[in-house]
Amino acid sequence: MAGPPLLDRRLLLVTGKGGVGRSSVAAALALLGARRGKRVLVCEVNAQERVAPLLGAAPAGAEVRQALPGVWTVDVTPESAMREYGLMVLKYRTIYEAVFENRVVKYFLRVVPSLAELVMLGKVLHEVRAEERGQPRWDLVIVDAPATGHAVQLLRTPGALLDTVPAGPLRRDAQWMHDLLLDPAHTTVALVTLPEEMPVNEAIELDEQLRVLVGIPRGCLIVNAVPEPRFAAAERAGLQAMEADPPPLGAAARAAVLQGLRAELAARQVARVRAAIDLPVLVLPLLAAARWDRSAVERLADACDQGGAPWARSP
Amino acid sequence: MGALALSLRDKRIAVCVGSGGVGKTTVAAAIALARAAEGGKVLVCTIDPARRLANALGLASLGNVESRVPDHAFREAGLHPAGELFAMMLDVKRTWDDLVARHAPDRARRERIYQNRLYQQLSGALGGSQEFMAMEKLYELATERDYDLVVLDTPPTAHALDFLDAPDRILDFLGNETARALLLPALSAGKLGLRVFQLGGAYVARTLARFTGGEVLNDLSDFLQGFHGMYEGFERRAGVVRALLAQPDVGFVLVSSAAPLAVDEALMFHERLHAESMPVAGAVANRVTVPLTEPGAPLPDAGRLREALGRRDPGGLAERLAATLAEHELLAAADAREVARLFEAVGAPGVVIPRLESDVHDLGGLHRLAEHL
Numbered sequence: 001m002a003g004p005p006l007l008d009r010r011l012l013l014v015t016g017k018g019g020v021g022r023s024s025v026a027a028a029l030a031l032l033g034a035r036r037g038k039r040v041l042v043c044e045v046n047a048q049e050r051v052a053p054l055l056g057a058a059p060a061g062a063e064v065r066q067a068l069p070g071v072w073t074v075d076v077t078p079e080s081a082m083r084e085y086g087l088m089v090l091k092y093r094t095i096y097e098a099v100f101e102n103r104v105v106k107y108f109l110r111v112v113p114s115l116a117e118l119v120m121l122g123k124v125l126h127e128v129r130a131e132e133r134g135q136p137r138w139d140l141v142i143v144d145a146p147a148t149g150h151a152v153q154l155l156r157t158p159g160a161l162l163d164t165v166p167a168g169p170l171r172r173d174a175q176w177m178h179d180l181l182l183d184p185a186h187t188t189v190a191l192v193t194l195p196e197e198m199p200v201n202e203a204i205e206l207d208e209q210l211r212v213l214v215g216i217p218r219g220c221l222i223v224n225a226v227p228e229p230r231f232a233a234a235e236r237a238g239l240q241a242m243e244a245d246p247p248p249l250g251a252a253a254r255a256a257v258l259q260g261l262r263a264e265l266a267a268r269q270v271a272r273v274r275a276a277i278d279l280p281v282l283v284l285p286l287l288a289a290a291r292w293d294r295s296a297v298e299r300l301a302d303a304c305d306q307g308g309a310p311w312a313r314s315p
Numbered sequence: 316m317g318a319l320a321l322s323l324r325d326k327r328i329a330v331c332v333g334s335g336g337v338g339k340t341t342v343a344a345a346i347a348l349a350r351a352a353e354g355g356k357v358l359v360c361t362i363d364p365a366r367r368l369a370n371a372l373g374l375a376s377l378g379n380v381e382s383r384v385p386d387h388a389f390r391e392a393g394l395h396p397a398g399e400l401f402a403m404m405l406d407v408k409r410t411w412d413d414l415v416a417r418h419a420p421d422r423a424r425r426e427r428i429y430q431n432r433l434y435q436q437l438s439g440a441l442g443g444s445q446e447f448m449a450m451e452k453l454y455e456l457a458t459e460r461d462y463d464l465v466v467l468d469t470p471p472t473a474h475a476l477d478f479l480d481a482p483d484r485i486l487d488f489l490g491n492e493t494a495r496a497l498l499l500p501a502l503s504a505g506k507l508g509l510r511v512f513q514l515g516g517a518y519v520a521r522t523l524a525r526f527t528g529g530e531v532l533n534d535l536s537d538f539l540q541g542f543h544g545m546y547e548g549f550e551r552r553a554g555v556v557r558a559l560l561a562q563p564d565v566g567f568v569l570v571s572s573a574a575p576l577a578v579d580e581a582l583m584f585h586e587r588l589h590a591e592s593m594p595v596a597g598a599v600a601n602r603v604t605v606p607l608t609e610p611g612a613p614l615p616d617a618g619r620l621r622e623a624l625g626r627r628d629p630g631g632l633a634e635r636l637a638a639t640l641a642e643h644e645l646l647a648a649a650d651a652r653e654v655a656r657l658f659e660a661v662g663a664p665g666v667v668i669p670r671l672e673s674d675v676h677d678l679g680g681l682h683r684l685a686e687h688l
Contacts, residue, residue, distance in 0.1 A: 231635065
């Protein structure tokens with residue numbers, strides 16, 4: 001979609017089903033942004049915090065907290081977002097506290113469809129818009145957005161509200177949120193998947209939902225943990241025969257056969273998802289790491305910084 | 316018979332729990348197949364099976380219908396189970412409708428609920444709904460059928476604990492007296508409450524209407540009125556369902572991959588089960604990279620492998636083999652650490668399913684997986 005390079009936008013939503021490495025990719029992109037001198041905020045949404053720990057920092061909780069030079073994180077929860085948003089709207093803390101006792105707030109957050117989503121999205125988008133001394137508070141806000149049914153609902157909320165809410169402060173809020181989400185100059189989505197059958201199925205479905213139901217600019221598809229093809233087809237038959245050899249050759253041959261098979265299956269899935277989704281594709285290699293920690297995320301950030309990547313610097 | 320199958324031998328219900336993306340559905344189907352092979356009459360209740368697995372189990376498009384996997388399907392896979400395998404896909408909406416029909420005092424009330432927009436959303440998509448219905452369906456299957464084993468797959472959620480927590484959230488949603496007290500007076504036209512509580516209620520309702528639109532609150536009010544009087548029935552039912560999960564003939568199976576986050580989720584679930592005295596039958600670590608060399612033995616370098624290859628080395632094979640083996644063992648070591656973390660905490664039998672065996676699309680694949688259980 002036309003617009004500035006993806007990391008130069010203000011809001012980057014990293015989405016994908018559970019288990020694809022979404023949080024690692026979000027952390028890697030945050031590192032990449034910081035390397036380019038940006039002030040980056042990573043928002044997790046009502047989650048068991050992952051991004052700060054991946055970067056070797058303490059979890060932030062509901063208050064924005066710096067993880068590294070250039071990178072801050074926060075966990076946006078319905079309760080904290082509701083309180084902030086409610087206070088903004090109602091203006092008087094005493095009234096808010098008198099009326100919105102916790103029990104009641106919790107009930108309504110659960111019960112009223114999309115209310116939790118609305119306030120969390122509102123919190124995120126307010127951070128995107130926030131300014132300090134006339135400058136944007138953040139150069140880039142990355143949202144680690146799990147692609148459950150909720151995520152699509154989350155993004156649809158402002159649009160849905162425009163259909164039902166009469167003129168007034170809430171409608172105005174819904175309007176600017178809707179406009180910001182759909183503006184390719186400011187917003188983009190990176191879909192993350194794995195080179196495996198079910199994740200690819202889910203990515204295809206998610207892409208369609210985002211395109212058809214939400215209309216948010218979709219920037220790229222990231223296929224994570226792709227083993228590189230390392231052994232030619234001709235070699236692989238010979239390697240299979242070598243598995244019977246005594247160690248260490250037998251073991252090495254077995255590792256190679258497994259790697260070759262995995263790479264072949266992965267290549268098939270990458271081809272399938274490229275054919276099905278009309279987006280630039282970034283392939284991230286499978287990284288063997290003793291521990292999935294900050295150095296692993298730095299390596300992932302290096303892999304994201306390839307030439308031809310959807311956020312490569314324009315020449 | 317593997318450690319997990321042995322542990323499940325005396326169980327009539329097996330519940331597979333774990334975070335999304337670890338292969339729960341496949342493991343659930345494999346557990347069911349393993350018991351059916353031994354001679355039981357077994358049902359696997361899936362939530363969201365991949366199309367090919369669904370086809371393999373004969374689950375084309377039927378919801379909430381228990382269909383038998385036909386003999387010829389087994390024969391074609393070269394299998395001869397001593398028992399029978401049935402499979403079904405949970406239809407959340409239909410299960411809700413059945414539950415409402417069971418509790419509604421009359422047809423008119425039932426229809427009013429069915430028509431309510433909030434009910435339609437809830438029964439389709441509201442968080443917790445799938446979990447609540449999975450439990451409800453499990454109870455029905457356990458008490459009204461004669462299976463030797465019912466294996467329940469659970470919904471793919473970010474938080475494995477949703478399976479236990481979500482039903483309570485839904486129940487609270489249905490019966491919350493505070494909400495009814497707040498909403499009903501406020502929505503009576505033109506009433507200004509005279510007492511502080513009512514005033515608060517009206518204020519809350521009006522304020523929320525600013526957030527959500529008035530229509531939603533009307534729907535909610537109508538919904539709550541629809542469910543009025545039925546809540547106790549739901550609560551009682553949910554209570555017996557929960558009690559069912561603490562019976563000795565129930566076994567929870569913690570399914571995880573070797574990914575640290577999946578293990579974290581499984582361990583959180585385990586703690587909860589322990590706290591609620593719910594029986595854990597075992598743990599499954601799925602898609603694990605298993606080591607190919609002896610622990611502690613130094614890995615061969617390219618030179619050593621070139622020697623071993625002799626004349627079989629065209630350009631660069633030895634280097635690539637050395638690098639690939641090193642990578643493999645690194646991944647295997649990382650996985651082994653996570654698997655150990657999981658198994659040490661769980662205590663009940665743990666089984667490892669190697670990565671290759673996890674790619675399952677048909678009965679033959681399920682059988683290969685089942686052999687590890």
